[in-house]
Amino acid sequence: MSQNTVIALDVKDVSVAYGGGRLSLRQANLEVRGGSVCGLVGMNGAGKSTLFKTVMGFLPPLRGTVQVFGQPVIRAQKAGLIAYVPQSEDVDWNFPVSVREVVMMGRQGKMNWLRRPNAVDHTMVDESLERVGMNAFAERQIGELSGGQRKRAFLARALAQDGRLLLLDEPFGGVDVGTSEAIINLMGELRREGRAMLVSTHDLGTLETFCDEVALIADRTVLLYGPTAEVLTAENLAATFGGRSPLHAPAAKKLEARP
Amino acid sequence: MNLELLLEPLQYDFMTRALLVSALVGTVCAVLSCFVILKGWSLMGDAVSHAVLPGVVISYLLGLPFVIGAFAFGLLSVSAIGFIQSRSRVKEDTVIGVVFTALFALGLVMISKISSEVHLSHILFGDVLGIGDSELWQTVIAGAIALIVTLLLRKDLLLYVFDPTHARSIGLNTGVLNYVLLTMLALTIVTALQTVGVILVVAMLITPGATAYLLTDKFSKMLWIAVACGILSAVIGTYGSYFLDGATGACIVLVQSILFVLAFIFAPKHGQIARRRQQMAERADELGEGGPPTAPRPVLTRVRTSSKGQASD
Numbered sequence: 001m002s003q004n005t006v007i008a009l010d011v012k013d014v015s016v017a018y019g020g021g022r023l024s025l026r027q028a029n030l031e032v033r034g035g036s037v038c039g040l041v042g043m044n045g046a047g048k049s050t051l052f053k054t055v056m057g058f059l060p061p062l063r064g065t066v067q068v069f070g071q072p073v074i075r076a077q078k079a080g081l082i083a084y085v086p087q088s089e090d091v092d093w094n095f096p097v098s099v100r101e102v103v104m105m106g107r108q109g110k111m112n113w114l115r116r117p118n119a120v121d122h123t124m125v126d127e128s129l130e131r132v133g134m135n136a137f138a139e140r141q142i143g144e145l146s147g148g149q150r151k152r153a154f155l156a157r158a159l160a161q162d163g164r165l166l167l168l169d170e171p172f173g174g175v176d177v178g179t180s181e182a183i184i185n186l187m188g189e190l191r192r193e194g195r196a197m198l199v200s201t202h203d204l205g206t207l208e209t210f211c212d213e214v215a216l217i218a219d220r221t222v223l224l225y226g227p228t229a230e231v232l233t234a235e236n237l238a239a240t241f242g243g244r245s246p247l248h249a250p251a252a253k254k255l256e257a258r259p
Numbered sequence: 260m261n262l263e264l265l266l267e268p269l270q271y272d273f274m275t276r277a278l279l280v281s282a283l284v285g286t287v288c289a290v291l292s293c294f295v296i297l298k299g300w301s302l303m304g305d306a307v308s309h310a311v312l313p314g315v316v317i318s319y320l321l322g323l324p325f326v327i328g329a330f331a332f333g334l335l336s337v338s339a340i341g342f343i344q345s346r347s348r349v350k351e352d353t354v355i356g357v358v359f360t361a362l363f364a365l366g367l368v369m370i371s372k373i374s375s376e377v378h379l380s381h382i383l384f385g386d387v388l389g390i391g392d393s394e395l396w397q398t399v400i401a402g403a404i405a406l407i408v409t410l411l412l413r414k415d416l417l418l419y420v421f422d423p424t425h426a427r428s429i430g431l432n433t434g435v436l437n438y439v440l441l442t443m444l445a446l447t448i449v450t451a452l453q454t455v456g457v458i459l460v461v462a463m464l465i466t467p468g469a470t471a472y473l474l475t476d477k478f479s480k481m482l483w484i485a486v487a488c489g490i491l492s493a494v495i496g497t498y499g500s501y502f503l504d505g506a507t508g509a510c511i512v513l514v515q516s517i518l519f520v521l522a523f524i525f526a527p528k529h530g531q532i533a534r535r536r537q538q539m540a541e542r543a544d545e546l547g548e549g550g551p552p553t554a555p556r557p558v559l560t561r562v563r564t565s566s567k568g569q570a571s572d
Contacts, residue, residue, distance in 0.1 A: 056428055078430035091422050095297065096478045105418050109429030115414035141476035161429065 006034035006069070008165045008196030009055065011222075014064035016054050024050045026221040027064070032196045032213070034164070037187055038225070039207045040200040042217030042240055048200045051217065052169055055198070056084060068165055076165075080109050083163030085154050087170045093143040099153045100138040103128055106160035128159035131186065148179030155183065159190075166190065168199045172206070184210045204247045207232065216240040268501040277387045280398055281493035281511060284454045284463070287402045289489030290409055291447045292468030293481050294440060298420045301465050302352055303340075303441075306359035308448045308460035310336030312366025315382050315452070320373065326397040326449050333445030336362055363457075385456030385508040387497065394453050402450040409443050416440055417478060454493075455508030463489070466515040473522040473529045488518050 009032040016025040025047050032038045042048050053059045055066055057073035068076035076082055083106070106128070107121040117125075129135050132152040137145060145153060151171065158166055172180045187197060187210050201207070207214060208228055215225035218240045224231055237245030268274040295304050314332030318325045336358055344354045370382070390398070409416065419426045419436040427433045444464070451460045471484035496511030503510065524531050 056424075058424075058427065074430065077428060080429065082428060084425065084428040086422075086424055090424065092297070095421050096472065096476050096481050097417075097421060098477065101478075105422070105425060106429075108414060108418055109431065114411070157425070 006194075007067075008032050008034045008036075008069060009198060010065075010067040010070075011051075011055065012065050012067075014054060014061045014066060016050055016059050016061050018059070023062070024059075024220060025054060025061075026219075028222045030215055030222050030225055032165070032198055034196050035191055035194045036212040037191055037197045037199060037210055039211035039214040039228070040198060040217060041204065041207070041214060043242065046217045046240075047220040048217050049169070050220070051222075052167060052198075052200065055167060056082070078109070080161060081164050083158035083161040083166045085158045085166065085168045085171060087173060091142075093150075095142065098139050098141055099134060099145070099156075100125060100129070102142060102153055103138075103156045103160050106157035106162075109161070124160045124162065125156075128156040131159055131189075132156045133182065148175040151175050151179060152182070155186065164195050166195060166197045168197060170200055170202070172201055172203050180206075204232075204237070218242075268498060273388055273390075274497075274501060276390060276395065277497050277507065278494055280390060280395060281387050281454050281497045281507070282490050283399065283402050284451045285467075285489030285491075285493030285511070286486050287406045287447050287450050288460075288463035289467040289471075289485040289487075290406060290482060291444060292464050292466070292489075293471065293478070293485050294409070294416055294420055294468075295444065295464050296468040296472060298440070300444070301461070302355050303337075304444060304448070304464040305461040306340065306355045307333045307336055307441075307445050308452075308457055308464075309359045309366075310362035311445075311448060311452065312363050312382065312457055313369055314366075315457075316366055316369040316373070324393065324397050325452070326401050329449045329452060330401070330445055332362065333448060334442065337441045337445065381456075382452070383456050383458055384506070385452065385454050385459070387454040387507050388500070388505075390453055398450055398453050401446050405443050405446040405450060408439070412436075412439060413482075455511060459508050459512045462512040462515060466512070466519050467492075470515070470519045470522045473519075473526040476528070488515065492518060 009030065011028055011030040014025060014028045015023050017023050028047070028051060030038070030051075040048050040051065050059065054061060055068075055073065057066075057077060066073050069081055071079070071081075073082070103125045104117060104121065107117060107124060108115055111117060111121065126135075129138050132155050134149065134152050134156055137149060137153075142150065142153060151174075155171070158168075171183050175183070184206065187199070190197065191212075199211070211228045213225060214228045214231040216223040216231060216236060216239075223240060224236060232247065234245045234248035237247055295301060311329040311332045314328035314330070314335075315325050316328075317323075317332075318328030321328075339358050340351075340354050343349070343358065344351050347354075349357075415426070415431055415436060416439070419431065419433055419440070423433050426436065447464065448460050451463050455463055467485040467488040468481070470488050471481040474484050475481050492511050492514035496514045497507050499514070500507035500510040522530065525533075527533055
C-alpha cells in the first residue's frame with residue numbers, strides 16, 4: 001500500500017459551527033490516502049458525526065478546507081467520487097422499494113437526466129449485490145430484511161456507486177458476527193482496489209484487523225491520527241476516552257470475556 | 260336497472276366535460292399523493308389547500324385567472340412555513356397549523372366583505388358541473404404542468420423522499436428538489452380547486468396514494484394503482500353526483516374513502532384479513548398444529564470446544 005500516495009481525503013485546519021456560537025469542530029486535520037482504511041474513534045458527542053457531515057459537504061467549514069482527491073467536496077460528489085453508507089436507522093423501512101431498487105439508487109447520479117439505467121448500471125447492481133451476498137434477497141422489500149441484511153443492502157448501494165472514497169458510519173452497529181466479518185473482508189477487497197475508507201466505529205477491539213490508520217476524535221477536534229499500532233496506545237486512548245482506555249482495561253476483565 | 264337512466268347523464272355536454280376534468284384532476288392528484296404520503300406531507304397538503312383561499316379571492320377581485328392567485332398564495336404559505344420554522348423553536352406541525360389557519364381566515368374575511376354566499380360555497384366545495392371555459396383551460400394547463408414535471412423528475416424526487424442524505428451525497432440539489440415537490444403540490448392543489456374545492460382537496464392528495472400503499476410494495480405499481488383509484492373515484496363520484504344533484508367533490512372523496520376501506524380490509528398482504536391470516540399461520544406453525552410435522556427437532560448436545568472451530572483472528 002505504501003506506493004499509493006494519492007491523497008483521497010484532505011481535511012485541513014477545519015472549524016465548523018452549527019448556526020452560530022460554539023464551534024462543533026475545532027481546527028481539525030486529517031489525511032486519508034488512497035487504498036487505505038482510516039478508523040474514526042471517539043466518544044459520543046466528540047465530533048465524529050460533525051466531521052462526517054463536513055466531509056459530506058452538509059456543513060460548510062467556517063475556516064479551513066476539505067478536499068477529496070484534490071477537488072472541493074461538491075465537485076467530488078457530482079463526479080461520484082464519494083460513497084456514503086449511513087447508519088441504517090435513518091430511512092423509512094416500510095418504503096415501497098426493493099433491495100435492487102435501493103442499490104440502483106447508487107447509480108442514479110451517473111445516469112442521464114431521465115434516470116434510465118443502462119446495461120452498465122444493471123451489471124454494477126448485480127455485481128454489488130453479489131459481493132455482499134444479497135442476490136437471493138434482491139427483490140425483497142427492504143423492510144423484510146434482518147438488521148445485518150439491511151446493512152449489506154446499503155453497502156451494496158455504496159459499491160454500485162463505485163466511489164473512490166467511502167464513508168462508513170458505524171458499519172458494525174447492530175449487526176451479527178457473520179455480517180461484521182463479511183464487512184471487514186469487503187473492506188479488505190476495496191482497499192486492494194485502491195479505494196480509501198473512513199470508518200467510524202465504537203468497536204475498538206476490531207480496529208487493528210482492518211484499519212491502516214486511526215484518527216482519535218476528542219473534544220471537537222482530531223487529537224491524533226497515524227498508523228493503527230502507533231496510535232492505539234493506552235495513553236492515547238485514555239486521553240480520547242476521558243481518563244481510561246477501554247482497550248487496555250484491567251486484566252481481570254479480559255479473562256471474563258472468554259471462558 | 261334502467262340502462263336509459265344510467266346513460267342519461269352522458270347526453271349532457273356539461274357532464275362529459277365534468278367527467279373528463281375530474282378524471283384529469285384525479286390523475287394528477289393521485290401521482291402527487293404517492294409522494295405526499297411517503298414524505299409525510301399530509302398536513303402540508305391540507306395547509307396549502309386552505310391557504311390558497313385569499314389568492315382565489317384576490318384573483319376574482321382583479322379579474323385574473325384564479326390559478327395565478329391561488330398558486331401565488333400556495334407558494335407564499337409554503338415559504339412562510341419554511342421561514343418561520345427555520346427561525347423559531349416551534350415545531351413544524353404547529354407552524355403549519357398557525358400559517359394555514361391565518362391565511363384561510365383571511366380568505367373568509369375577504370369573501371364576507373366582497374361577495375355573496377354563492378361564491379363562498381363555490382370556492383370552498385368546488386363546482387365541476389358548472390365549470391366554465393376559462394376555468395377548464397386553467398385546470399387543464401396547471402394539471403398538465405404538474406403531471407409532466409412530477410413524472411419526469413420522479414426518480415430524483417423518489418430518492419429525495421426516501422433518503423435525502425444519499426441524494427445529497429451523490430450531488431443532487433436536495434434544496435431544489437424540496438421546492439420542486441412543494442411547488443408541484445401547490446400546483447396540483449390549484450388544479451383540483453374547481454373540482455373538489457378548498458376543504459376536500461387534501462383527500463385527493465392523500466387517499467389514492469394511501470390506498471395504493473396498502474396494495475403494493477413497489478413504487479412503480481403504487482403510482483399506477485393510485486392513478487387507477489384516482490380516475491375511478493373521479494368518474495364514479497362525478498357520475499353519482501348527477502343523480503344526487505350536486506356535491507360532486509364530496510361524492511368523489513367518498514368513493515375514494517370507500518376504496519381505501521376496501522384496501523384496508525382486503526389488501527392481499529397489508530390488509531386486515533391477510534395480516535390476521537398470517538398471524539394465525541405463524542402461530543399454528545410454532546405450535547406445530549395443522550399440516551404434517553416439520554423436520555424433526557435437532558437434538559442439542561453440549562458443545563465443549565467452543566473456541567476451536569473458527570480461527571478468524
